[in-house]
Amino acid sequence: MNCKNCNNTLRESQKFCDECGAKIIQNRLKPKVLVAQVNEQFLCVDNKFLRTFIHLFNKPEMVIVSYIDGTRKKYIDVLQYFAIALTLAGIQLFIMSTFFKESLDFQSGFVDGLNSSSSQKDNPFKNINTDFFSKSQSILYILFVPFYAFGTWFTYYILNERVYNYTEHIVINLYYNAQIIILTAVFGTLFAIIGVEYYIVSLALFIPTLLYLFYILKRVFKDTFWAAFLRFIIASFIALTSMFIIGIIITLLFIILSI
Structure with a gap:
């Protein structure tokens, strides 16, 4: 019998491949098998997702440093965890845009004060359209990671504390951003149910999420x-600053190419 993932030769009694670590699946896919796998990964008390989520709060160094050092069985892989976070963000956006559309309306209530406090002629918020930001949030989440990673890596580099390289700082910030995305998706949906605008929730979470980065570091x-x-x-x-500079460069290139 060979492993279906890496083709390594296996013993009949093996439950996991000793080469790639994959679980040996011998049964054909049936509803009962799928339910068991979902329960094992996400619903049971001692599952990887719940353990990763909780430990990223009370002992984030265990999750992050273990992954960087090569111990990757106890917690969800960083890319898989980030992918789950993006999936939850997508589900949140679907629920809110389908059932709680008013909570995504940036113009309703939040900008009204700004509209009334300045003339409509010079008001930069007059024709604001946030559809692009809502529909592209997953792409924006992905783009934030390399900038955050550059910020943490360069900080420790210039202070001559070069414990981790840039790729390892990507790992730190992937776990951090995944946790923030999950929290934002959960709280955004819950508060939308009681009628609180999503952008109000995002602003309320802004400072706590920044402080969470401080805590992780x-x-x-x-x-x-x-x-x-x-x-x-x-x-x-x-x-x-790096995001701002890159944004300016992209804007200038867009203007130049449009001329």
Whole structure:
């Protein structure tokens, strides 16, 4: 018998491949088998998803550093976890755009004050359209990761604390962003049910999610409070500045190519 994933030779009694670690599936796909697999991965008390989600809060260094060091059985793989987060964000957007469309209306209530506080002629929010941002949120989430990773990597690089390379900082920020996306999707949906606009929820979560990055950096790099806070401030500044610069470059290129 050979592994269907890597073609490694297996013993009949093996439950997992000793080469690639894949679980040996011998039964044909049936509803009962699919239900058992979903329960094992997501619904049972001691499953990887729930364990990864909880430990990213109370001991994020266990999840992140273990993955970077090569221990990848206990928690969900970082790319899989990020993919699950994007899927939840997509489900959230579908639910809200189908059943709670008013919660996605940026013009309803939130901008009304801005509209009334300035003249309609000069008001930059007059014709604001957020459909693009709503429909492209998954792409935006993906694009944020390399900037956040550059911010954290470059911060520790210039401070001569080069514990992890840029790719490993990508891992740190993938887990961080996945956790934030999951929280935003859950809270955004729950608050939409009671009539709170999604953009209000996003603004309310903005500071806590930034502080969560500080918390992760402190735990992963084992810094003191003030040392971690300084690195967090520098990393945030670098990430936001790099996004701003790239945004300007892309805008200028778009203008030049449109002439």
